[in-house]
Amino acid sequence: MSSALNLSHEPVTKIASGKLTMWAFLASELMFFSGFFGAFIVLRNSNYEVFKAGSEQLSWVLALVNTFILIGSSLTMALAIYHLERQNTKLFRAFMGLSILGGFGFLIVKYFEYSAKYHHHLFPGQEEHTIFFSFYFLMTGFHAMHVIGGMIPMAYMLFRSYGKGGYPYPVKVETLGLYWHFVDLMWIFIFPALYLIFP
Amino acid sequence: MSTSTLQHGSAAEHGHDHEHGHHHDLPWYRKYVFSTDHKVISKQFMLSSLFFLFVGGAFALFIRWQLAYPGQAIPIIGDILPASWATNGVISPEFYAQLLTMHGSIMIFFVIIPFAVGMFGNFCIPLMIGTDDMALPKLNMWSFWLVPPAGLIMMAGFFTETGYAAAGWTSYPPLSAQTGLAKFTISGQTLWTISVFLVGFSSIMGAVNYVATVLNKRAKGMKLFDMPLTVWALFITAIIITLGTPVLAAGLAMLFMDNFLHTSFFLPDNLVTNSKYFGGGQPILFQHVFWFYSHPAVYIMILPLMGIVSDVMATFSRKPIYGYKAMVFAIAGIAFLGFIVWGHHMFQSGMNPLLGTTFMLSTIVIAVPSSIKVFNWLGTLWRGNIQFSSAMLNALAFVSMFIIGGLSGVFMASAPVDIYIHDTYFIVAHIHYVLFGGSLFGIFAGIYYWYPKMFGKMLNETWGRRHFFWTFVTFNLTFFPMHILGIGGHMRRIYDPNVYDFLKGLGGINETVTIGAIALGFSQLILVGNILWSMKWGKKAPRNPWKANTLEWAAPEHPGHGNFDMDITVYRGPYEFGVEGRQDDYWPQWEKGASVTVHHHTIAVADDTKTFGAH
Ligand code: HEM
Ligand SMILES: [Cu+2]
Numbered sequence: 001m002s003s004a005l006n007l008s009h010e011p012v013t014k015i016a017s018g019k020l021t022m023w024a025f026l027a028s029e030l031m032f033f034s035g036f037f038g039a040f041i042v043l044r045n046s047n048y049e050v051f052k053a054g055s056e057q058l059s060w061v062l063a064l065v066n067t068f069i070l071i072g073s074s075l076t077m078a079l080a081i082y083h084l085e086r087q088n089t090k091l092f093r094a095f096m097g098l099s100i101l102g103g104f105g106f107l108i109v110k111y112f113e114y115s116a117k118y119h120h121h122l123f124p125g126q127e128e129h130t131i132f133f134s135f136y137f138l139m140t141g142f143h144a145m146h147v148i149g150g151m152i153p154m155a156y157m158l159f160r161s162y163g164k165g166g167y168p169y170p171v172k173v174e175t176l177g178l179y180w181h182f183v184d185l186m187w188i189f190i191f192p193a194l195y196l197i198f199p
Numbered sequence: 200m201s202t203s204t205l206q207h208g209s210a211a212e213h214g215h216d217h218e219h220g221h222h223h224d225l226p227w228y229r230k231y232v233f234s235t236d237h238k239v240i241s242k243q244f245m246l247s248s249l250f251f252l253f254v255g256g257a258f259a260l261f262i263r264w265q266l267a268y269p270g271q272a273i274p275i276i277g278d279i280l281p282a283s284w285a286t287n288g289v290i291s292p293e294f295y296a297q298l299l300t301m302h303g304s305i306m307i308f309f310v311i312i313p314f315a316v317g318m319f320g321n322f323c324i325p326l327m328i329g330t331d332d333m334a335l336p337k338l339n340m341w342s343f344w345l346v347p348p349a350g351l352i353m354m355a356g357f358f359t360e361t362g363y364a365a366a367g368w369t370s371y372p373p374l375s376a377q378t379g380l381a382k383f384t385i386s387g388q389t390l391w392t393i394s395v396f397l398v399g400f401s402s403i404m405g406a407v408n409y410v411a412t413v414l415n416k417r418a419k420g421m422k423l424f425d426m427p428l429t430v431w432a433l434f435i436t437a438i439i440i441t442l443g444t445p446v447l448a449a450g451l452a453m454l455f456m457d458n459f460l461h462t463s464f465f466l467p468d469n470l471v472t473n474s475k476y477f478g479g480g481q482p483i484l485f486q487h488v489f490w491f492y493s494h495p496a497v498y499i500m501i502l503p504l505m506g507i508v509s510d511v512m513a514t515f516s517r518k519p520i521y522g523y524k525a526m527v528f529a530i531a532g533i534a535f536l537g538f539i540v541w542g543h544h545m546f547q548s549g550m551n552p553l554l555g556t557t558f559m560l561s562t563i564v565i566a567v568p569s570s571i572k573v574f575n576w577l578g579t580l581w582r583g584n585i586q587f588s589s590a591m592l593n594a595l596a597f598v599s600m601f602i603i604g605g606l607s608g609v610f611m612a613s614a615p616v617d618i619y620i621h622d623t624y625f626i627v628a629h630i631h632y633v634l635f636g637g638s639l640f641g642i643f644a645g646i647y648y649w650y651p652k653m654f655g656k657m658l659n660e661t662w663g664r665r666h667f668f669w670t671f672v673t674f675n676l677t678f679f680p681m682h683i684l685g686i687g688g689h690m691r692r693i694y695d696p697n698v699y700d701f702l703k704g705l706g707g708i709n710e711t712v713t714i715g716a717i718a719l720g721f722s723q724l725i726l727v728g729n730i731l732w733s734m735k736w737g738k739k740a741p742r743n744p745w746k747a748n749t750l751e752w753a754a755p756e757h758p759g760h761g762n763f764d765m766d767i768t769v770y771r772g773p774y775e776f777g778v779e780g781r782q783d784d785y786w787p788q789w790e791k792g793a794s795v796t797v798h799h800h801t802i803a804v805a806d807d808t809k810t811f812g813a814h
Contacts, residue, residue: 006766007331011415017334020415024407028441035449039464039484047479124460125382131479134462138453 022175026182029146033186036142040135040193047131052198054132057120059113060195066109067191073102074184077177084173089166096158096173099180103151110144139190146183150176233344235336236760237321240343242653244317245646247346248310249727254354255305256720258298265290267706267713269695283362292694296365297387299692301353303368304391307500308398309350311634314642315503316402316440317343320409320433322649323507326751326758327430329418329767329789334411338404345401353394356387364391367692369489372465372482376457383459392455399444399451402499406440409433418750420769424527425788427749427773428520431527432506435534439495439502443538447492450485483548490541498537500634501601502530504641505572508594510773511644512576514747515591516583517784519774522575529575532568540565546614547621555614562612569605573598584784588745589663593644596671600636604629607682622692625685631678643667643726650730651744655757656737662729669722676715680708746785749773753789771801778803 080095161167277288356363366375468478542558743752780803
């Protein structure tokens with residue numbers, strides 16, 4: 001009906017609607033994590049010693065490894081977009097696959113970290129648990145959920161790219177890429193806050 | 200890169216158009232249930248909000264009965280209430296706390312916000328900016344379909360050991376965090392937290408879509424300052440939702456962990472409880488996080504209606520809105536200031552008094568843009584050719600009730616006064632003057648105004664006016680006396696006023712309020728009756744029944760998927776009423792024609808004189 005009319009025109013801002021929506025959503029996500037960071041700052045100030053003891057119990061080496069994995073995965077994501085836009089399906093698959101692998105790698109390292117915490121009785125409800133570890137699980141937990149949330153559509157895109165003509169929507173990959181970089185960026189904030197800043 | 204992006208973007212849109220072409224073949228559940236048409240989604244929001252309006256209203260009547268007749272059995276239905284609610288028809292104190300919580304939570308999260316943002320946002324934005332649908336119709340559909348499950352989850356509190364959540368709609372810890380239950384126990388409070396998190400997510404999904412739609416999909420020729428105030432208000436509201444709601448979500452996530460996993464973000468050291476936890480948290484922290492969202496949220500609940508009322512008033516005064524740009528900037532100003540006043544809810548919380556002073560000042564400053572809006576509405580009415588349609592009557596009620604609610608707000612905003620009236624019925628009076636007197640009357644105005652375009656039929660005017668009259672009278676009967684109760688010291692959220700000697704003299708007022716509330720509740724049946732009756736037997740609506748200027752009235756009588764049957768190009772702003780040199784007293788945005796502006800007056804001119812345009 002509307003195809004004959006002038007209603008569905010080019011986006012006024014020249015930015016694809018999906019991308020614009022993603023930017024707005026990322027603003028929202030930023031506020032979500034800001035809520036955690038705000039609470040973190042307040043309670044850190046009133047529980048200095050506990051936070052110090054807590055962050056000394058974390059393994060910054062593992063977290064550093066994870067940081068590189070995520071940054072690498074962001075890079076391969078950008079390369080995947082680059083190659084999809086040039087219709088190079090093979091390289092798109094390769095780099096998308098690597099990005100997903102990066103996500104898995106991150107989660108595996110997290111798994112080892114978490115299970116170490118469990119053995120040291122640091123989970124909520126266990127004896128050694130402190131308010132610092134409440135924040136640890138809150139922030140890394142929600143971050144990990146965001147990683148998983150990104151990997152699902154990435155896997156779907158990779159899967160679709162094996163169909164006829166490869167994956168047809170570079171804009172969607174670019175939009176997802178924005179999200180993936182954001183998840184990376186949040187880690188860049190969480191990492192020093194929990195692991196590096198010894199009071 | 201960007202060219203290829205754009206090409207693919209338009210290819211994708213093309214596929215979308217293709218879908219439109221075949222929309223007749225859609226199975227019924229895609230047309231009426233999982234529809235991506237913004238108008239259908241709008242009606243779905245309307246239906247669910249109306250449903251919850253009656254659920255929340257029924258809860259309120261239970262509360263009122265107990266306050267007016269403490270300890271007396273509820274008539275008629277008292278005997279059939281479940282044992283966990285009432286014994287011998289008298290509701291229990293535990294259930295009373297649950298009622299309060301559920302009433303507030305349902306009204307705010309499942310009635311006012313979905314009405315104001317979900318229903319009107321969906322209906323008005325695409326039509327008023329002259330486009331076929333939202334930027335991302337599928338996302339829009341999901342933003343609705345999170346609401347019913349969220350509602351069910353909240354109501355499922357009934358089946359838990361402790362019943363519904365009972366810590367108030369504000370859910371302050373320690374009460375809400377420390378339930379005394381074992382780890383991993385699902386309680387009403389747990390479900391409440393999940394439910395509010397979900398509706399919040401639904402709001403965000405809707406809001407980001409609105410932002411993209413307003414920015415990207417405006418009709419040819421429509422500049423931002425050609426948008427009707429309804430669209431402006433919804434746009435700015437969407438920004439508040441985008442930035443505010445996630446902060447509540449963060450707080451809820453922490454509350455959920457405290458409640459469900461026994462962390463202690465909000466539980467201080469040495470709190471005496473019967474379960475093990477580790478302390479170190481701060482209860483006031485939750486209040487900060489909660490009000491950082493929930494004060495902006497009160498503007499989420501009123502700004503859209505301010506926009507709607509502006510449009511209704513301009514149309515039925517047959518005058519341009521007074522100070523259009525000032526109105527836009529006032530909305531933006533309120534939205535911005537709304538983020539820096541949250542502490543006025545916490546004067547009594549133990550917060551640093553210096554902070555209290557800061558918040559007192561910022562709060563009082565909000566009265567400035569609010570007053571700008573009120574004066575501009577009065578300016579719009581001034582010497583207008585006023586038509587008292589049902590929509591207009593509700594809009595007028597909105598303005599006058601908002602003045603009362605806003606003024607009581609200024610009382611409470613000054614910390615010394617608030618120390619006396621905090622947590623009394625004065626607050627309850629305030630919130631109902633702004634939320635019922637303001638928001639809900641605004642919602643009614645919007646329903647009366649756009650019903651013809653929504654359903655293709657006219658609402659019955661006579662019954663519309665009766666509904667307005669009864670609502671207005673009983674509303675004031677119900678809520679005005681609450682100011683007096685509050686000044687008299689009647690606390691909020693108490694189960695039985697008779698146990699306090701100093702409240703004994705207020706029993707008569709409590710009874711009056713309850714009688715008013717029952718009448719108010721039943722008056723709303725008129726609206727529902729009218730909506731249903733008119734859907735079938737109403738007069739067929741013409742294309743532009745109110746002779747209004749905005750683009751939705753360019754659409755067919757009962758627009759289908761895709762909205763418009765003609766090209767839309769915008770030639771002028773939304774409020775050109777009474778233009779000199781024209782036969783009609785209105786001048787729709789989509790009608791071709793040239794004009795010049797002389798001293799803020801628009802004068803229509805023949806097209807060929809356009810080159811002489813002067814200022
Ligand atoms: C002129 C503007 C307004 C001012 C100055 C104002 C001020 C205040 C203050 C100071 C309080 C806290 C009182 C206390 O708890 O002691 C309050 C409570 C409240 N206000 Fe307003 N308000 C204004 C407008 C609104 C509007 C427009 C709405 C909603 C549409 C609203 C909804 C509420 C609600 C729901 C509460 C009670 C929250 C609770 O449950 O504790 N207010 N207001
Ligand atoms: Cu407030």
